[in-house]
Amino acid sequence: MTTDTAAADTETPDSSPTAPEAWELGRRDLLRIGAAAGAAIAGLGAIEIVRDPKPSAQVGKGATAATAIPSMCQMCTTACGIIGHVAHGRLLRITGNPEDPNNQGSTCGKGVAGTSVLYDPFRMLYPLKRVGERGSGKWKRITWEQAYTEIADRLREIRERGRPEEFAFQQGRNRSTDIVARFLNAYGTPSQFNHRALCSANRRAAIATTIGESDWDLGDFENSQYVLNFGSNWAEAHQGHIPVAIRMMRARRRGAKLVTFETRMSNTAALSDEWFCVKPGTDGLIALAMANVICREGLWDKTWFDTWSNYSAGKFAEHVAQYTPERAERESGVPAEDITRIAREFAAAAPRCTTICNRGSQSHRNGYYNDRSITALNALVGNMGKKGGWCWHPQSAWDEDFLPEPGPVPDKPIRKSIIAEAKDWPLANAFEGKKMKVAEVIYLWIQQRRQKVSALMTYNADTAWSFPEGKLVRSVLADEELIPFHVCIDVMYSETSHLADIILPWTTYLERWDIDARPPQGLIDYVGLRQPVVPPRGQSKDIREIFPELGRRIGGGMEEYFPWKTTEEYLEEYFKPIPGGFAHMKAHGVWMDPTKKPFYEPHLRRLTPEELDGSHEDPETGIIYKGTDEKTGKPAAIGIRIHGIARRGFLTPSRKAEIHSSFIVGKGKELGRNVEPLPVYEPIPSHQHDFPDDHLIMTSYKINVHNGHRTMQSKWLQEISHTNPALLNSATAKKLGIGSGDWIEVVSFRPIDPAVPGGDGSQVGTLRTRVRLTEGVHPIVIAIAHNAGRSVGGAYATSGQDTADNPGYGKTADADLDRLWWKGAISVPQNDLMPIYPDPVVGGQAYHDTVVRIRKV
Template sequence: MSKDQTQESRRRFFALGAAIGASSLLAGLANGQDPKQSGSDKPKRIKQGIDLDKWNRIKATPYRGDMPGVCKLPGPHAKRNWPDRDKYKNVKKIPGMCQLCSTVCGIIGYVKDGRLIKVEGNPNDPNSRGYLCARGQAALNHQYHPERLLYPLKRVGKRGEGKWKRITWDEALDEIAVKLKAIRDSDHPEEFAFHQGRLRSKDAVKRFLVAFGTSTQLNHRALCSGNRRAANLTYLWESDWDLNDVEHTKYILNFGSNAFEAHQGHIPFASRIQKGRFENGAKLVTFDVRMSNTAGASDEWFSPFPGTDGAIALAMGHTILAENLHDVDFIETWTNVSVDELRELLKENTPEWAASVSGVAADDIRRIAIEFAKAAPRATTMCNRGSSAHLNGFYNDRAIGLLNALVGSVGKKGGWCWSPWSGVDPIAKTPPMPPSPKTHSVLEDPPEYPLANVWRRMRVGEIIYLYLLQGRAKLQAYMTYNLDSPITWPEESLTQQVMCDEKLIPFHVCINAFYNETAHYADIVLPWSTYLERWDLDARASYNLRPYVGLRTPMVKPLGESRDVRDFFPELAHRIGDGMEQWYPEKDVREYMEKWSENIPENPTTGKSGLDRLLDEGVWESELEPFYEPYEIQLSKEDLAGSQTDENGIITKDGIGIGIQHGDRAVRGFKTPSRKFEIRSAFVNRIGKNKDCSDLIARSGMTKTSNRPDSHAGHDSEIDEMPIWFLPVEMQNLADDELVMTSFKWNVHNHGRTMNLKWLAEIVHSNPAWLNPKTAERLGIQDGDWIEITSYHSVHLQEKAPHLRREDWKEGTTRHEVSKMRVPIVTMQGIHPSAIAMSNSCGHTQYTSVAQATKEPATAGALVGSDTETYHDDDWQRNMWWEDKSGGDTSKWKPNTGNGWNQNKLLPIAPDPISGQQAFHDTIVRITKIEVESA
């Protein structure tokens, strides 16, 4: 039967079912039956004239047994009790926390007969307030996925060949322990690297690594938000994350944040934006190179040239000063510069200048700046990767943050706020940790990126595989955890090359719930339990501006032999021995969780406290006042006892800053060296040059901040003290056939980790390139055409970061090619004419049949670690309509089919020279139309 015949047959089946249902209801009414009655065992009358033989011939094959999330369609003999009205009868409601994106919303799991049947938001969560996005709703796909890993695997073929055998946990842990013990005994424990993706069990991982003696803990922070965090830390020191008080604001000025689809605060943030708009009359203005859903839902949207956000922000600052709409009192009292200094700084940054580089009209820049200032202090900026993921991203975000200081909205209700609690309320204290090791690895702390690790460990993850290839670092063992670097890292081919090389990575253990591209290059794969099966205390930076604690708890027993690191790390530590085991005195994970949560206060209504209270409610929120204007908090007599005040009014105690004299009051101030909002940062300038900053660190009171280590000597960087802006070299004077590539994320996906979830993949599974119609016309391309994209390494970094050079680069060549890729295009007005956009998350070559858009298992070797007989989903066979059957022949490819393309194949390793943030949005590409042909 052809595809068209199958679809027509399915339509007739559905139409017939609907007609039968309607006729049965009418027949029941005619006979005096109550259509609301349910559960009757009497056979229902079928309308005469229905050809049951014909109906049976066209119906699909019945599903085997019960499958999560699959609704069995009613036929002519369906009971009236459909859907099942007793489905949620006698369920247990168990609180937990989602982990299908970085926002970690509180959830409630409905468990019946030991099986999870539904997940919804937990209204007790002060951040998410009971809302849950599409990703969270797909929990059943995650939990009961037929190709989920349930048993340990050991490689039996060549690395990357995909041949495996099932082994026991004892065999796996014994082999891992032997390898790690040898490294620990070799006097080079730093040559064991732990590389995490989305980590929500920080305490468990830290305990194991510091007990082992390695500080080589790698992450993906630089691929996410390094520049934004560094810019915030420059201003604040105590926090790297701004929490825009959008619920109480009057004006939201958005630079490159797609909060309605893809933001670390996602649902908590997006819901508060909308409350601020519809309940408080706030205006939302967005500057973004691409019309995201956030931009489309804004009151105004402007599409600037890529990377010019900072120029627009500086021009707005110029306007605010020129119109005398600035907050003189805040600037002169609470910043470390004067109004005159700011006028001098911004005198050349006129709206006309910004218009010339951004393409946004000067009149609009001037008007919006005035509106923003007049709404203050209930006005706030917001930004994210759209502004920060550039080679000038640090300065973009500093320029944007400056606007809040100019109008005095810093820390104000409805303004630009922050919180020192970036996660779990400090009332919840982990049991004692081992002492931190003094080891050093260039992978964990590369000397070329001065702001990556001075305030806190942000690390520069995108250089890891390049440095291994260059021989700048050595590994004996590599353990990956919830990571899929081949699909999410820039330069996919280089990542694959290094991970496949047993000389560069001699031993690789992968911990994951699914076989993915990272597991494909491992030696041992351990089946990780899902977030619905394990323990954690968790929280995100709170938009209520007060700390809280959430509980992730096992809602159901782990499937198969899947286990969490909290469960098997103690066993591994005991196998390695030599003192590691002493840091695991608890008899089980629950005892550890009880210790960790013992300070959670009693609920006076229920009488429950500690872990029992969290198990009952899911979340506990502190009753502290919201963190507004913390710099005005008055110091107590106890605080001031034994303190000294210097000529600048800075109050210190035992040489450590605690506050500042504000008139006749001693107050907390900002936790910076000047105890003010630092528009001028002597620290970033000095630390960039490897100078001693001990005096500045002491005055700030943030004593965990550190000077750069001796290993950074000779790696000096010039970092301007003030917010400035520049355009990267490659983006100046683009040739006619050159475009700037940008990336984005859909609301239903979280990088590469959700494409395996059926409900989400059905919504978004493909990612053709976006082109503006004017651009397409200029290049002779039409909607639906296939193009070949050629990408290039950064010219800017060839000068600024010579350590990124490759051996095969030819001297004197301006552009060095990264890769080529063929994709179809869609044309739309919602993108800047100088840009080309592709979404990420697509293009998997492993990671389950759903992610690869195939009805049959496409990674057969890995299935020895699964249980496809017990956990199956016949719905794939019936409803994976987006399978690509073209076999690579572009003439046979159908739009919106297939698994898409991995954009990271095209993107070069391009860390911002200041923080190490990956410049995802600065890649220069050339495109050419290709004729439809067999690939």
């Protein structure tokens, strides 16, 4: 990478005071919590170690005295409450915020390592403009004035010619949802993409189908006595990572049993009472076989099921009769006697039992049905909404009714976007307010010219590295006919910013403001504040400053939606309903309504006389209606009469837990597709063949010290884990004459499946890597970690491969480069092997179904 800085100011890369102890303190903390061991205990050990008595307090003495500032982490999606310990304007270390109700003072290795990202020598600190061919790595530093002018001029032209949908916006882990939506809606573009289909779409759709009011389950793990885990690695890389882990381990200490079904010996599997190494994609069949046992032996809560499910227990028993434990054994590998025994144990623990599932079950071609089957197990034993059971909360973040966004708020766009609507998948955007966005097909569809894109903005989304078929993504980003203008907003230089026209240096989460919260593991919603613990380095800016400025410059009415002068002024208004307002949030970092109770069994709430006044009841279904639904124009359901009592019910069309869903059948018919109304098991077509010995199923996984694209630039975390050898079962390796440490070539193929894009069995990619032999992976599986294989982003991110100076400010000065002992370590970009492979019902990416051929080289 080369940089022309002649037109830029002469500000040094980092003018903050030096504090040699800062690196040592943070690194020591990281090692103390055991992250180097790569164990799940890394997060759990932090419960005992990284607590701080009170936020906003002075700690330490003399020259090392530090101010404790509460904020929120963003090293992963869990958004734990944290405390930044700051002295002389420099962050010394990070600990957990004990006032945060989710993580309760704990943090993990990634959270502790945030300091190393803040002070990373390869951070982008100044706006850059491309001066060579796109992807050449040639840049010149420009001023923010120049950047704003060029971007605003480009976006204004698109908007003024009446084609706002030609401005596409791709976001990754967006924790600034209010300002992003405000800017894009004010502009009028519907071409807004998240990464949900690459994360949790199938699971969310299964939950939304069943209970309606949420697409996120929150097992009451702390009070549970029995947990069935279908492919959730909560000890290392779950969306609720630390909040789930601390509650799960408390339950374990009190005797709760944990049974895990997973294709690999994860750290979660290692912490379990029992681990079953299953064939990929058979989780749903195992759950249905357990349902078979529970129904056949009368272990169900038949009264609850017949009362609160929209399908009778007898009919469901008839449905699951086909899914015997013996059939499940043949396909999954789990012994029938174990399936039977565990089904009995699970039912015996009801209602204090629950399931947990995640990518291991839902990131498959049949992922939606897998998770519907697992969810139905909970209804069968009557644990839904009960203490210690399978629970949920309608607020996946904070209560927006109590904390409404300050006005004026723009309306949603009226224009349409082909690539955003994802109409090829019946349930992708079927659930109101729960848009799934089948993002893995975006670049394929742009390549196919399904929709013209005149400008693309990528924000905290390293699509060129993290998306399936990475080579295709990079080829589209490099093509100036397909994408004439690309602006990348991010903290680090990456494969995606490498293919941009303008790079805007984004602040780290430790330098910016945000309103944030995650699904409440304690079943009471809360709101948190992310606030700067130190000033922004260099000329980095947050989007809360960037977007209002762009909106004002684009004009055309956009400026009306950004009336505040500063972010603090906006937040003052936002937090007015909270006792103590913005000042309370800055001092404590979090607020939770003390009058609220845990969200148990909301469907049982009796409707009040005021609610029933003016209502009418359907005599056949018992559903109670009042008024008209503003969106559909149909009568609005407010509850259901059960045994003579008017209750709230579930927020589904039937006001019951929908084991049978006519709604999804209808959505399928709209596209001429068959969507099964009941939970079923659909074998994965490309897995139903007798593979040659050298053909395996490739799966993906994450470890506890890496997450997405944000952690590999951390020298602390890279020192702990900087390689991703292929995990291969010892017996499989013996058949192929492969030994531990040998080099292999891995060739991947698209599925032979007409239901998915490009399902013709053709080759996707090839790479060479080394093998690590283990008994802890299924014999037909080759497992490769997701978090490695960078080609740009600095020496730490690439194990010394990228030795170019920082494009943001030239010469990189960091004495630690001399200590980069893992230079040349082998790491591979697994996503280059992944085909675009959406679940045909919802569109969630099938991360664990790719068929590959391996050979020793």
